[in-house]
Amino acid sequence: MKIILKIFLILLVASFYKEIFPQDTTTSLAYKSTRPNKKALPFYQPDLAYRIWQQFSLIREANAGNAFAQHELGLRYLMGDGVVADTVAGAMWIKKAADQDLTSAVFNYGILLLNGWGVEWNPYEAFNCFLTAAKAGMPQAQHIVGLFYTDNLLVKRDYSLAYKWVKMAAENDYEPAKESLAEFRNKIPSELIDTTLTGSYSSSDDENDNSLVSSLGLVFIDFDAVSDTVREITDKMLIEGLLNPGNENIPDSLLKDVEKLEDINKEVVNKIISVAEYGSPDALTIIGRMYEKGIHFSKDDITAAAYYIRAVRLDSPAAGKLLYDLCRKENFINQVQNLSSKNDPEAMFVWYGITIPGFDIRITSNDAFNLLVKSADKGFLPAIIELGLSYYTGNIVDEDKVKAIELWQSAERLNNPEAKTRIAAGIIFGEIQSDEINEAIKTLNEMAENGSVLAQVAIAFAYENGIGLRSSKSEAVKFYRYAAQRGNRFAYNELKRIYDDIRPPEFRVN
Numbered sequence: 001m002k003i004i005l006k007i008f009l010i011l012l013v014a015s016f017y018k019e020i021f022p023q024d025t026t027t028s029l030a031y032k033s034t035r036p037n038k039k040a041l042p043f044y045q046p047d048l049a050y051r052i053w054q055q056f057s058l059i060r061e062a063n064a065g066n067a068f069a070q071h072e073l074g075l076r077y078l079m080g081d082g083v084v085a086d087t088v089a090g091a092m093w094i095k096k097a098a099d100q101d102l103t104s105a106v107f108n109y110g111i112l113l114l115n116g117w118g119v120e121w122n123p124y125e126a127f128n129c130f131l132t133a134a135k136a137g138m139p140q141a142q143h144i145v146g147l148f149y150t151d152n153l154l155v156k157r158d159y160s161l162a163y164k165w166v167k168m169a170a171e172n173d174y175e176p177a178k179e180s181l182a183e184f185r186n187k188i189p190s191e192l193i194d195t196t197l198t199g200s201y202s203s204s205d206d207e208n209d210n211s212l213v214s215s216l217g218l219v220f221i222d223f224d225a226v227s228d229t230v231r232e233i234t235d236k237m238l239i240e241g242l243l244n245p246g247n248e249n250i251p252d253s254l255l256k257d258v259e260k261l262e263d264i265n266k267e268v269v270n271k272i273i274s275v276a277e278y279g280s281p282d283a284l285t286i287i288g289r290m291y292e293k294g295i296h297f298s299k300d301d302i303t304a305a306a307y308y309i310r311a312v313r314l315d316s317p318a319a320g321k322l323l324y325d326l327c328r329k330e331n332f333i334n335q336v337q338n339l340s341s342k343n344d345p346e347a348m349f350v351w352y353g354i355t356i357p358g359f360d361i362r363i364t365s366n367d368a369f370n371l372l373v374k375s376a377d378k379g380f381l382p383a384i385i386e387l388g389l390s391y392y393t394g395n396i397v398d399e400d401k402v403k404a405i406e407l408w409q410s411a412e413r414l415n416n417p418e419a420k421t422r423i424a425a426g427i428i429f430g431e432i433q434s435d436e437i438n439e440a441i442k443t444l445n446e447m448a449e450n451g452s453v454l455a456q457v458a459i460a461f462a463y464e465n466g467i468g469l470r471s472s473k474s475e476a477v478k479f480y481r482y483a484a485q486r487g488n489r490f491a492y493n494e495l496k497r498i499y500d501d502i503r504p505p506e507f508r509v510n
Helices: 055-063 067-079 087-098 103-115 123-135 139-151 159-171 175-187 235-241 266-277 281-293 301-313 319-327 332-341 345-355 365-377 381-393 401-412 417-428 437-449 453-465 473-484 489-501
Strands: 005-010 218-222
Touching: 055 067, 067 087, 067 103, 087 103, 103 123, 103 139, 123 139, 139 159, 139 175, 159 175, 235 281, 266 281, 281 301, 281 319, 301 319, 301 332, 301 345, 301 381, 319 332, 319 345, 332 345, 345 365, 345 381, 365 381, 381 401, 381 417, 401 417, 417 437, 417 453, 437 453, 453 473, 453 489, 473 489
Parallel strands: none
Antiparallel strands: 005 218
């Protein structure tokens, strides 16, 4: 059985502690306050003597062509340090320094290009910047280049090259690279990596400080792996999923050093339950696992399966394997069948949910659909949502969007946030006619902040097409990445489409 595994996919995000005005062209978009804001600034910022210069002296030196001064002035514009924050001006000065081959400026200009901050979004030019800085010996850039060779978006996936660059950065004592190297060794089959690849670059002579303000945000995802490469879904893997963008209501500090589900405290469990109901696949999977193992809840395989099915619908990387393994447990299928025969709505929903993907073949898909209808008729909310989705997509039953919306509206009246999200998303995708575009965007932002991966996808679509939001390719890419790294295959495919639309011939991946 194929499942979704985690592997390397870059996510570059910024957080900002100052209050600034969004959409103001004089304000630094690189530091715009935006969700999620777990990760701190990714810019490389040498500790230059220019910090004690008078502002006019810095500008004078920059205008005279001093690359260090140009870079420093660019950073000041980005951060609003002594000047009015201005992303475009910051990018301009950093590019001037990059054009003079100042490695830190080349790296930072790559960051700007990759995020569309002050310049037009161009991940291919960004890659070239990172590669240049990597060859100059900058470990941060070496690390990023290595990760690019794993996501199959910019360049063709090549685990050997990825390993080479990440190993190089790790040997240069860059801690995030050491962590990534451990991930390589744990999650990528050794036969896919040519560890004999060698090559090293010394640190560039023009950099005296290799410290970063903070590390880049890194995540891991792969849609091509098969289940045979995964021996076990561990508690630690599930907990790490809660650190993905989209679960901001669960502070990272509450999960620090937690590796077992039983070690999660009650406060965090309550937060996980909350974001699960909003449509967080990570949270749904964890709640399912807790029910399966009898942690924090009474052991209940049927309820565990129901949570896994809901997570699978949202493309949880781990839920599919956990559900498959649960179906193989002795007497589980019989238990589902017996409870369904007693019209238990949760069991009927589960029997439907394990029949459609072929985990159980005792009944036909039409029989399974009838079980879903019965479960929904009894008021089981996940069944109502799923039934609406069946009518909405024309899966199993003839497409009927009016009926789908009616079902979701009935669930919404019962305060179901996922139903509310699906209606808002349908409006943004243009499949539900409504003049309430702004209200739909407001709903999606709220749901995304509370864990909904579907809301993240819809917001990305809105940014890409300028629906209720200013058109922004870079913002669309950012939100598609948020959803893709949580396992959403649709979001990953949309990412690839956007990259392919502007892909230069030399960056072909197929």
